[in-house]
Amino acid sequence: MAGFDQARFALEAASGGNNTLLFDDAGLPSVMVRIPMFRWSEVIDGGEDAPCSAFIVDGKVYDCIYVSKYLNIIENGRAYSLPNRDPAHTITIEEARTACAAKGRGWHLMTNAEWAAIAHWCVKNGTVPRGNSNFGRDYQATHEHGILVPGNNGETTQSEMRTLSGSGPCSWSHDHSPFGIFDLNGNIWDFVAGLRIVDGEIQVIPDNNSALNIDESTDSPHWRAISTDGQLVPPNSPNTYKYDGVAPGISTTENKAVGDGFKLNTSVTNRNYTGPEPDIAHRAYGWMSFFDMKAEENIPVHIRLRQLALFPAGGNYRDGAYFFLRNYGERMAARGGSWFDGAGGGIWDLYLRETRAFIYPDIGFRAAYIAL
Secondary structure (H helix, E strand, C coil), rough: CHHHHHHHHHHHHCCCCCCEEEEECCEEEEEEEEECCCEEEHCCCCCCECHHHHHEECCCCCCCCHHHCCCCCECCCCCCCCCCCCCCCCCCCCHHHHHHCCCCCCCEEEEEEHHHHHHHHHHHHCCCCCCCCCEEHHHHCCCCCEEEECCCCCCCCCCCCCCCCCCCHHHHEECCCCCEECCCCCCCCEEEEEEEEECEEECCCCHHHHHHHCCCCCCCCCCCCECCCCCEEECCCCCEEEEECCCCCCCCCCCCCCCCCCCCCCCCCCCEECCCCCCCCCCEEEEEEHHHHHHHHCCCCCCCHHHCCCCCCCCCCCCCCCEECCCCCEEEEEEEECCCCCCHHHCCCCEEEEEECCCCEECCEEEEEEEC
């Protein structure tokens, strides 16, 4: 342990305290980035003069959170943030949650509240990260490469083209320094806790209470919808926000895109899939540029949606950012895009298309920690 303590001291000294080694209850380290508390009003125009949700757990405001510097691997059932590894993938969101919670108190799957806060911070500070959005390199800055995971064949197809964790340049970190969070843009999607869609209705876990590893099962009583006055209310309450299709849905059982994307509404008048149930896992879906989303006429957009990166906000955003959705059934959340998203890839990507059982080689996760 003495060797780990020395390594932690050296890392903290070199990074000015921005990076550290944190140990789980098995005594094994992860490289973590310390994010000091900041307020919504400091990072988003019109934001509330209150601490970002990421720093509030069970009503208590914490002075910092710690986020995995690297996409995580899993060893002995536990999540670890380590450099130059093939990130864990082809797992369900529940397996990711379990691997994070297994590390001990305070450890949890990174939450949407944490992701949103960091994304807004990046915009405010002019450090929106690039990343592996183009088969091992950045789509816009094609000279920027990561190191491909051994075994990748280098073809520009949708074959697996992950890069080793943290192997890209500093522009691939959230603060454009060697001490930032890497691979928030591209490489593989990050599962995030505390956010889901049920039949189009946006549902969240309040504040950052997901850090407590509370029940986020399908029937959990902790889920809350968001009403048009910004209140967190029980699901299916009146006047709650939903993602409604712009175009009518289709009844075909093919995995087929419905055109024209989505709009914010308080009802779902255009369900992507209109055919028979119960098998609704991989049928009609929609997608669009996240920044092109509009609200239905006369539907106000509460600042809470912009703060939680569920609706576009003003600012110096990069081009692109995809929004994928099936507005029927329960859909879990992932963010950040993958190696083949190209011009639409980025930190603002939002993926709400799949069920809890979904697995794929381009979706992984990272743990976060709060000293509860």
